[in-house]
Amino acid sequence: MVDVQAVRERVRDDIGRLVHRGMSVECYWRAVSDALAGCVPSEGSCLMTMDPATMLPTAEFVENGLSADAFSRLVEIELREPDYTKWVDLAREGTAAASLSEATAGDLDLSRRQREVRRPEGYADELRVVLSSSTGTWGALTVFRETDRPYFSVPEVRLLSSLTGLLSDGLRRALLLEAASTGHTDTGMLVLDPDDGVDLANREAERWVDELDVGERAGTRLPLVVRSVARQARAIAGGRERVAEVGPARARVRTRTGRWAIVRASLLGQGPLAPVAVLLEAARPAEMAPLLADMYGLTQRERRVTELVAQGLSTREIGNRLHLAAYTVQDHLKAIFAKSGTGSRGDLVARLFFDRRATSLTAPSVIPDGSHGLDDRPSPAGPLA
Template sequence: MVYGQAMRERVRDDIGRLVHRGMPVEAYWRAVSDALDVAVPSEGSCLMTMDPATMLPTAEFVENGLPADSISRLVEIELREPDYTKWVDMARAGTAAASLSHVTAGDLDLSRRQREVRRPGGYSDELRVVLSSSTGTWGALTVFRETDSPYFSLSEVRLLSSLTGLISDGLRRALLLDDACADRPDTGMLVLDPDDGVDLANWEAEQWVDELGVGERAGTRLPLVIRSVASQARAIAAGERVADVGLARARVRTRTGRWVIVRGSLLGEGPLAPVAVLLEAARPAEMAPLLADMYGLTQRERRVTELVAQGLPTRQIANQLHMATYTVQDHLKSIFAKSGTGSRGDLVARLFFDQRTTSLTAPSATADD
């Protein structure tokens, strides 16, 4: 099926509203699955959350999936044996979405998990989506079809590929909200009424507010960044500023020098719905793009740095970026000079701290080479 612009925008708008609803992970997955089913019908779906540092699965939510006794074999294949469209391989290749039928040219049984587990269970094609953002890979979504159903089309794959950033942002928010409700250390949560009055705040949120400060304007109750993020979350949920969907967040430095990420999500629907605002210390992976901006790295230098952080040697970097090895070396010299580092290890430690590879590119990044 070929989708027109109106269909793509409808699905994007529907999911954009879900991103800012402030739902827990399972409810978010079910709502996203329902929204996607309008354009990409399937017989079942599975959301798997991951540790962004290792991409190891941490939890799964399944509808009409395989029985539990089949999962151990699937996990074994995924983590230890070669196969098509494995999550780690897709993430490393920068592939946002792929169908098994496309990568096997229609011969699904070339896939080990298909012939050993999925086909005996009555399943045919599957469409896998890596849920990655600038802060890492937080999960993966699979939609699948049963035997006798048509394979996923390339237009369906492209549609889901175009939605990965948006769906990833929603998953990240859902995970943060779950963590905050579970009293995760250092994650603050405020619930604001329509007038930005505080209905609920945990102890961590109060500490972040004190550290941010409310300024000197008389009558001010909350830091400007919190009020701005809450306002943006309401605007997005109301269908305003559609182009900015996914950006109800801000990165700000506190009076003590720490960086904090502030995110807002509407809890429910309508103009009277409260807004949940989450505050947490910025992780190294979230600071990497900002540091790249500060050092003035060009777009090409950012890509070289990302591949360095993945441990690739110069020749492999050159092959991936379609450039000569001496050009890669020239870029590295420039990167070292701009960042004040003297080796690859120093560079990765400076930008990523915990050695976690992330994307340095951002919409505001310089586009020159």
């Protein structure tokens, strides 16, 4: 008998290590497809990268996909016509993963793209995964099955939903690495040797290192946060540590000028002598919301209420969503206002979401996995997450 939980943990560890391997986008997609094949079998897959500001497709990587004409029609439906499980709808609803069979209750031909494009090309069910983070939607992964193959099961959808945080982190890292290496970004990139010596640094990285400061300890060449995430990436990619136990090779840190930065690290290759790429960029407001929630000591329930406030839901709607009485929601709001020092819903959203965009406050601080805890225990705060 297959131990489903053991399979999930193994896949999570495998993908966690891929995230920290510093691959190109195409290599990352192929490696992820291979890692998923054993637990979510399919006849093909497609990774689309997107502009996070508009969710318009920017590039695609396909195995056993549609013909060019069929794909053009599919994109037209996706952008201009109503249909089931469209990317923009999934992202707006906060749905991490969904199968067409579940959305149509098994009648796939209710979907326009299935009737007009996919079925004529020999395809049946598809499982879509939105690759979103607090900074936006950077891409989308689709795995699909051919005619006469079983539909995707609910456990398979749940598994991919639980992996979206990792998958999204890996895609964003791959995109940042490619952009930084070609000089088309304001992201700083350092390439470190096994002794943390700097083999390569772009101009933006030099500015970030100056702003972070290396401290006064004799012989120190790099800020502590850079060395920390680099060592974490080596441990994870080398299989010595599990991501779920030690956390990702990523940290938020405040610079000498008072702004916040995100520092990420990925191993470029395999083995103890492989170099590490460290990426440095300004933290987006949405990335800081969970840290501010930690600082205010919001409980998991209060975080969930805050998320729904930021989405514009009324007290009654929040109560219906969380199965709470209206007066209970009001009690939570009073506690949230008191802890955050705000006096209204507008003030609260402005304080936590500087750019007025809702993000997840309830996802675990280590790896977002698409689930939300609703207990009333406060989350531990820490200087680096």
